[in-house]
Structures are given as C-alpha cells and as structure tokens.
Amino acid sequence: MLHKISEPISATMSEMTRTTAMTLGLLVTMLAACAPGPMLVTAPVLRTEESAFTGTASVPTSLAPSSRSHARADERSDEPDRGRRFWVADKRFYFSKWYAGKHRKMINFGCTRAPYYAPSPLCSDDRGFHHGLDVAMACGTRLFAGLRGTVVRPKSPGSLGSAYGRFAFRLRNHRLDRDIVFGHVGKVYVQPGDRVGRGDLVALASDEGAPDGCHLHFEVRPKGGSYDQAVNPRSVVDLRLRR
Numbered sequence: 539m540l541h542k543i544s545e546p547i548s549a550t551m552s553e554m555t556r557t558t559a560m561t562l563g564l565l566v567t568m569l570a571a572c573a574p575g576p577m578l579v580t581a582p583v584l585r586t587e588e589s590a591f592t593g594t595a596s597v598p599t600s601l602a603p604s605s606r607s608h609a610r611a612d613e614r615s616d617e618p619d620r621g622r623r624f625w626v627a628d629k630r631f632y633f634s635k636w637y638a639g640k641h642r643k644m645i646n647f648g649c650t651r652a653p654y655y656a657p658s659p660l661c662s663d664d665r666g667f668h669h670g671l672d673v674a675m676a677c678g679t680r681l682f683a684g685l686r687g688t689v690v691r692p693k694s695p696g697s698l699g700s701a702y703g704r705f706a707f708r709l710r711n712h713r714l715d716r717d718i719v720f721g722h723v724g725k726v727y728v729q730p731g732d733r734v735g736r737g738d739l740v741a742l743a744s745d746e747g748a749p750d751g752c753h754l755h756f757e758v759r760p761k762g763g764s765y766d767q768a769v770n771p772r773s774v775v776d777l778r779l780r781r
C-alpha cells in the first residue's frame with residue numbers, strides 16, 4: 539500500500555521536477571533568445587568602463603555607454619575635487635554643454651602662475667601662458683560635442699603634441715571656422731572624419747598626459763591653427779551657473 543501510494547507521489551514529483559525543468563529550460567531559451575540584443579550592448583560597455591581610465595583604443599560610437607553607466611562619475615564630479623591645485627580665485631561650479639555635471643575652473647586661459655608652463659614673453663613675473671581653459675572633473679566624466687563638427691584627422695595642420703595626452707583630438711566647427719581641442723581625454727568614442735551633432739557623447743575625461751589630475755583642457759584655435767594661435771575659449775565653452 540505504502541509502495542503503491544509512494545509510487546504515484548514520486549512519479550508526480552518527478553513529473554513536477556520535469557515540468558519545472560522544462561519551464562526553466564524554456565525560460566533559459568527565451569532569455570537566450572532575448573540576449574543577443576542587450577548582451578551585445580552590455581559587454582562592450584563593461585569593457586569601456588574598465589578601460590575608461592586607461593584610455594585604450596576607441597570604440598565605435600554605436601557602442602557608447604548609456605548615460606546610466608556614467609551617472610556615478612558625473613555625480614561624483616559635482617563635489618569639490620580633492621587633491622587638486624586650483625589656480626583661479628573663482629570657486630563656483632559651472633555647467634556647460636561640453637560636459638556632464640557641474641565643475642570648477644582649474645586654470646584659466648592666458649597668463650597663469652600654475653607651474654606647468656614655461657615663462658612666456660606674453661606674461662609678466664615669469665608666468666607661463668595657458669592656451670586653453672582647464673575644468674576640473676572626475677575621471678570618466680562624459681564629454682559632449684557642444685557644437686556640431688567634424689573630428690579632425692590627427693596629422694593635419696595644427697596636430698596636437700604629447701602634452702595634450704595620447705587621445706586628445708580636435709573637433710572642427712565650420713560655422714565658427716574654429717578647431718576645438720579636447721585635451722587629456724581617456725576614452726574616445728569618435729573617429730577622425732566623423733561628423734558629430736550637438737550633444738553627442740565624444741569622450742570621457744581623464745588625466746591622460748596631465749600632471750595635475752583629471753580635467754578637461756578645452757582649447758579653441760583657428761581652423762588648422764597651432765596652440766600659439768589659440769584664442770580665449772570663453773564664448774565657445776559657454777560656462778553657466780544654472781542650466
């Protein structure tokens with residue numbers, strides 16, 4: 539009797555197990571069927587996150603990370619940056635269409651007492667000349683094209699020296715007839731010749747080639763011009779205290 543009772547029970551249980559297994563199998567199959575979409579996007583994004591601070595080779599724009607994956611870097615960069623030396627009296631935090639978050643100026647365009655530049659004949663008191671604007675921000679902060687433009691080929695006139703970091707690049711805006719330099723970037727999401735639209739993610743901030751921590755070196759030059767032709771980037775960077 540017990541045997542007869544237990545038999546159907548165990549049969550039922552094994553039936554249940556089989557059913558459960560089949561259901562699980564079906565779920566796995568369904569998930570696997572869904573996977574090619576998200577997985578193709580997710581895997582490179584993780585790789586991107588890991589390599590963001592080492593500035594490895596660029597990835598195609600289509601694999602650019604989602605805004606969510608960089609929320610942490612952007613949030614963190616809202617806070618005062620520790621361990622940096624600021625060579626400006628201005629302690630306010632600014633928004634800009636060129637980067638995510640709100641950040642402080644670190645070194646202004648023009649004559650500066652920051653010790654990283656050789657004394658310039660343009661400046662008094664042995665001060666050096668800084669050809670761009672440095673904005674302090676956490677490594678990994680997203681950088682955008684604030685204006686539409688074409689990514690300039692690295693070897694074309696006005697090519698960037700090593701002081702800008704290995705992955706620095708220029709974005710050419712034809713309306714202004716200017717090249718905008720993104721210095722000290724780590725990860726770059728665009729290729730030479732790419733046309734980018736306003737608001738497109740182009741790179742992540744880093745300290746690549748910089749002696750003083752993660753920041754964006756933002757520089758504006760005449761088209762094809764060199765660093766000594768750089769102009770005050772104030773109107774192009776368009777820093778704002780409110781969004």
Ligand SMILES: [Zn+2]
Nearest residue numbers: 670671672755
């Ligand atoms: Zn700089």
